[in-house]
Amino acid sequence: MMLSRKPRPLAVVADGAEPAGSLAEQALAYVDELYGLARHLCATPSDAEDIVQETYARALGGVARLTPGSNLRAWLFRILRNCFIDQARRKKILLEIADDGVGERAGSEVWDTAALDQLRYLAAADLERALATLPHELRFIVLLDAQGFHEAEIAEIARCAPGTVKSRLSRARARLRDVLRGEP
Amino acid sequence: MTEPRTDETNPGVAEADRLIAEALADHVRLPAPQRLRDQLAARHVVVSRARGPWRSWIAPFALGAAAAAAVAVIVVRPPAADPGDTAGLDEAVGDHLRIVSAPRPLDVESNDMHNVKPWFTGRLDFVPPVSFVGDDEFVLRGGALAVFQGHKAAAFVYQRRLHTITLLVHADAAARPRDETTSRGFHVIRWAASGGFGLALVSDIGWDDLRQLEDRLR
Numbered sequence: 001m002m003l004s005r006k007p008r009p010l011a012v013v014a015d016g017a018e019p020a021g022s023l024a025e026q027a028l029a030y031v032d033e034l035y036g037l038a039r040h041l042c043a044t045p046s047d048a049e050d051i052v053q054e055t056y057a058r059a060l061g062g063v064a065r066l067t068p069g070s071n072l073r074a075w076l077f078r079i080l081r082n083c084f085i086d087q088a089r090r091k092k093i094l095l096e097i098a099d100d101g102v103g104e105r106a107g108s109e110v111w112d113t114a115a116l117d118q119l120r121y122l123a124a125a126d127l128e129r130a131l132a133t134l135p136h137e138l139r140f141i142v143l144l145d146a147q148g149f150h151e152a153e154i155a156e157i158a159r160c161a162p163g164t165v166k167s168r169l170s171r172a173r174a175r176l177r178d179v180l181r182g183e184p
Numbered sequence: 185m186t187e188p189r190t191d192e193t194n195p196g197v198a199e200a201d202r203l204i205a206e207a208l209a210d211h212v213r214l215p216a217p218q219r220l221r222d223q224l225a226a227r228h229v230v231v232s233r234a235r236g237p238w239r240s241w242i243a244p245f246a247l248g249a250a251a252a253a254a255v256a257v258i259v260v261r262p263p264a265a266d267p268g269d270t271a272g273l274d275e276a277v278g279d280h281l282r283i284v285s286a287p288r289p290l291d292v293e294s295n296d297m298h299n300v301k302p303w304f305t306g307r308l309d310f311v312p313p314v315s316f317v318g319d320d321e322f323v324l325r326g327g328a329l330a331v332f333q334g335h336k337a338a339a340f341v342y343q344r345r346l347h348t349i350t351l352l353v354h355a356d357a358a359a360r361p362r363d364e365t366t367s368r369g370f371h372v373i374r375w376a377a378s379g380g381f382g383l384a385l386v387s388d389i390g391w392d393d394l395r396q397l398e399d400r401l402r
Binding site for chain 2: 025028031033035036039050054060091109120122124142145146
């Protein structure tokens with residue numbers, strides 16, 4: 001049998017200036033949003049549930065790190081991102097690195113009425129397939145955008161510059177357009 | 185949502201981006217499974233409310249409800265029945281369920297093995313052969329006495345995120361090959377250890393995590 005590192009003390013009850021029950025209830029109001037994003041990042045529903053559970057365990061076990069006036073929703077998504085990265089490391093999943101050196105594509109695309117009509121009646125499975133072609137970081141950012149976060153909030157969550165968010169969103173959208181139009 | 189970039193020279197692209205953004209906004213929202221909601225509420229809302237005068241009696245119930253976050257190790261004296269049979273398997277899962285659902289799942293609560301293991305002295309007629317003290321991934325929560333097939337047993341409880349694992353160790357166990365089984369949805373890994381002990385891990389956690397704990401225990 002193997003001895004291992006010194007165990008970490010448990011933090012079951014959250015401590016902080018704010019009433020922990022109130023904070024927990026506020027945080028749990030975002031469970032659908034967190035799970036929805038996790039489900040689109042993770043390969044399986046159980047992986048998505050795991051990182052949502054871990055997100056709440058970390059968030060509510062370290063309440064003191066949330067300063068008064070902070071954006072609770074954005075903070076939870078930032079923790080979720082960290083949990084996803086940690087899970088990928090544990091599972092030895094290689095996360096693609098968004099190549100910010102690649103420039104945006106020239107606007108030479110042609111979207112006629114017929115092509116746009118296809119987007120108006122888009123099947124969920126087609127959209128899911130298109131999302132799956134995005135590197136994880138681009139997918140994460142485009143999903144945050146779809147959740148209604150602004151660029152500044154996404155930059156804070158993804159820990160990158162607002163300009164990087166703008167660039168990545170643009171490239172993600174270009175990639176989605178290509179895939180949804182059947183281009184390689 | 186960030187307004188898709190308007191390309192004045194290519195309004196088709198802007199319209200395509202807008203339509204895709206609309207579809208994504210509908211697509212990204214998925215309801216969390218009720219099971220996940222229940223687990224989170226049990227673990228965080230109930231526990232975090234259990235403060236002050238309420239805590240003394242609520243906390244044990246909260247711990248029981250949140251015991252999906254624990255890993256338990258049960259050590260038992262040799263049972264009359266072969267631990268490899270179905271009855272033994274069912275009882276192993278039953279012991280696991282009793283630990284995670286009991287109002288007071290732990291008799292000794294500590295993440296220090298030097299507190300937990302001595303607690304069994306005088307309560308069992310054998311020394312539990314468990315030396316894994318826990319780590320960052322499998323945190324020791326404590327221990328408890330249990331009963332397995334009419335014999336006293338020791339339970340060591342660990343935490344793996346929000347999951348529970350139970351390890352049964354049978355002294356004088358018959359030699360048996362390692363096997364992996366699923367019973368009532370719980371994963372069970374059984375193997376034999378030196379000294380005539382048989383071990384069985386029981387959990388709702390994934391196989392990979394269960395095997396990691398098995399590696400630590402070997």
